[in-house]
Amino acid sequence: MWDPGKYLAFADHRSRPFYELIARVGATSPRRVVDAGCGPGHLTSALSLRWPSAVVEAFDSSPEMVSAAVAAGVPAVVDDVTTWQPKPDTDVLVTNAVLQWVPSHPALLASWASALSPGAWLAMQVPGNFDGQSHALVRSLVPELARDSPVLSPVEYADLLSSHEVDAWETTYVQRLSGPDPVLEWIKGTALRPVRAALDDAEWKDFLGALAPLLREAYPMRPDGTTWFPFRRIFVVAHIR
Numbered sequence: 001m002w003d004p005g006k007y008l009a010f011a012d013h014r015s016r017p018f019y020e021l022i023a024r025v026g027a028t029s030p031r032r033v034v035d036a037g038c039g040p041g042h043l044t045s046a047l048s049l050r051w052p053s054a055v056v057e058a059f060d061s062s063p064e065m066v067s068a069a070v071a072a073g074v075p076a077v078v079d080d081v082t083t084w085q086p087k088p089d090t091d092v093l094v095t096n097a098v099l100q101w102v103p104s105h106p107a108l109l110a111s112w113a114s115a116l117s118p119g120a121w122l123a124m125q126v127p128g129n130f131d132g133q134s135h136a137l138v139r140s141l142v143p144e145l146a147r148d149s150p151v152l153s154p155v156e157y158a159d160l161l162s163s164h165e166v167d168a169w170e171t172t173y174v175q176r177l178s179g180p181d182p183v184l185e186w187i188k189g190t191a192l193r194p195v196r197a198a199l200d201d202a203e204w205k206d207f208l209g210a211l212a213p214l215l216r217e218a219y220p221m222r223p224d225g226t227t228w229f230p231f232r233r234i235f236v237v238a239h240i241r
């Protein structure tokens with residue numbers, strides 16, 4: 001289950017890549033703009049502000065996230081990126097921090113790119129931190145819950161979409177977090193969700209008790225109480241031919 005409140009706790013750090021993604025989308029007056037995996041909808045609103053004359057469509061597979069989006073005034077619905085297909089008048093398709101949760105990116109991107117009309121824009125961003133220490137430490141504690149990352153390299157994404165005009169890049173954000181155990185709090189809202197779902201309350205407490213000191217060692221708190229948390233993200237924008 002997604003917790004919109006926990007997810008939004010780091011809204012500033014989590015939002016910045018979205019703006020840097022859509023900055024590379026050159027659409028001027030798109031007919032339909034889609035936010036695939038819209039989460040709590042705060043960034044969908046930014047799409048409406050950027051393209052006020054567009055029909056904005058938003059969906060997410062989490063009913064909790066959809067409820068939060070609807071409460072924020074975004075007409076989101078429950079749907080799944082693995083089965084959803086763009087309508088023919090979709091001129092901008094944005095999916096931000098979503099596809100890391102689903103497999104088979106080559107097939108999914110190929111089907112979306114072929115369903116979009118020439119001139120449309122497909123923009124995606126995914127975390128590229130699967131090999132980062134935070135993830136590696138979680139895997140070391142619960143190897144039975146480890147999953148393979150479906151995320152590809154920027155070059156692999158560029159190659160998949162090479163018949164279109166494609167722009168792929170990566171950025172490592174050196175995020176300055178504050179408070180006690182900030183990396184643990186960050187990953188509780190995202191990467192640890194499947195672990196929480198698989199453990200009972202006592203196992204979860206033990207797991208957190210083991211993980212917290214490892215994360216503190218890997219990401220030490222600075223004398224001023226803040227903690228650096230480097231976070232790599234991968235961006236791809238394709239202008240469909």
Ligand SMILES: C[S@@+](CC[C@H](N)C(=O)[O-])C[C@H]1O[C@@H](n2cnc3c(N)ncnc32)[C@H](O)[C@@H]1O
Nearest residue numbers: 037038039060061062065080081096097098101
């Ligand atoms: C990290 S949040 C990103 C939310 C929003 N796009 C943002 O940038 O703030 C990941 C979102 O992906 C959604 N999600 C995960 N798997 C999905 C799927 N198969 N189809 C649609 N949404 C999915 C989750 O429910 C969650 O809201």
